[in-house]
Amino acid sequence: MMHSSIPNAPEQRSFDIIGDIHGCAQSLVRLLERLGYEKSQGIYRHPSRQAVFLGDIIDRGPAIRQCIHIIRDMVEQGSAQMVLGNHELHAIAYERLKGMGASTSDRLIEETRLQFEGLEGEWQSHVAWFQSLPVFLELPGCRIVHACWDGQMIAQFKQEFIDFTPQEFWQAAMTRGSFISRFLDRLTRGTVLPLPDGRSLNSRDGYVRRFFRTKFWASEPATYKDVVFQPDPLPEDIASRELDSDEKNTLLSYQDNEPPIFIGHYWLSGDPRPLRPNVACLDYSAVKDGKLVAYRFDGETQITQDKFVWVDVAREILDDAREYSPL
Ligand SMILES: [Mn+2]
Incomplete structure (x- = not known):
């Protein structure tokens, strides 16, 4: 793809x-800091690189307001880009519904609301900013989305909706069943299959689930086990069940020759590594004392394990406690 370029500002x-x-x-x-970004005039910048955030910067953790400030400043100054996560999407929907007088009790956003108590104007300004963010990015050499690359929906979006103003877009988003609302749900939450026979699972984060999360990159899956992608394992009798043809038809695929795709969302654990040579998930459960993970991308067509960089969140908290202990 060709872009017009400004002299001395290479792509x-x-x-x-x-x-x-x-x-x-x-x-x-x-x-x-580990990635070489330094704060100058209040903004984290790198002399030759740009940060790309996969979304879900809010909710659950201890310093949500500070996170938004760091990232929003970087995006507004061109030192970062960010796509929407399902949590930012949820915050937008929550605020728009509240504006329409709908019910406003909601556990998912509780921690964020608490940390912005007395700062309503500032919070509303952040929610407005969220509504200016893209849902996916096609960067030179790679693709970025919070949870799921659905090639067909993205093609339809680019064909029919790319010229929507943010107002038109978010109005459509709030209309149940509209293409835009399904598109947002698919890209930020991914694909699911219902558990068979009306069964449900108690997930580790305390929700009862009647669906399980599925991969969009499974190639020729045969059983439920081949497509499940979530921290909570399926019961063995379900895992070994064969997928029927209707179920197979609802699954997406991602070809080996497509550009590398980077996603978050899925609460992984263990050592950061590619899922496939062109698919990587960078969510290693930071807020559950896991790792906050980055991938240093330089245009390669194959994702390699040595380019993952991370900080160990639990250890960082311990180190800090030691640093500041009054001993
Ligand atoms: Mn998410």
């Missing part, structure tokens, strides 16, 4: 892509 090709932060501002600062 940016080096990106530090960063997974779900959920209010872990201290770890975010450490990760940015």
Whole structure:
């Protein structure tokens, strides 16, 4: 793809892509410093690279307000880009529904509301900013989305809706069943399959689930086990069940020759590594004392394990406690 370029401003090709932060501002600062970003005039910048945030910067964690400030400043000054996560999407919907007089009790956004108590104007300004963010990015050499690359929906969006103003877009988003609302749900929450026979699971984050999360990159899956992608395992009798043809038809695929795709969202654990040579998830459960993970992308077509960089969130908190202990 050709872009017109400004002299002395070559097309940016080096990106530090960063997974779900959920209010872990201290770890975010450490990760940015580890990646070579320095604060100048109040903004974290890198002399030759740009940060790309995968969304879900709010809710759950201890320093949500600080996270938004760091990231919004970077985006507004051109030192970062960010796509919407399902949590930012939820915050937008929550505020728009509240504006329409709908019910406003909601656990998901509780921590964020608490940390913005008495700062209503500032919070509303952030919610307005969220509504200016893209849902996906096609960067030189790679793709960025919070949870799911649905090639068909993205093609339809680009064909029919790319010229929507933010107002038109968010109005459509709030209309149940509209293409835009399904598109947002698909890209920020991914695909799911219902559990068979009306069964449900108690997930580790305390919700009862009748659906399980599925991969959009499974190639030739045969059983439920081949497509499940979530921290909570399926019961063995369900996992080994064969997918029927209707279920297979609802699954997406991602070809080996497509550009590298980076996602967050899925609460992984263990050592950061590619899921496939062109698919990487950078959400390693930072807010549950996991790792805050980045990938240093430089235009390669294959994602490699040595380019993952991270900070260990639990250890960071311990180190800090030691640093500041009055002994
Ligand atoms: Mn998410």
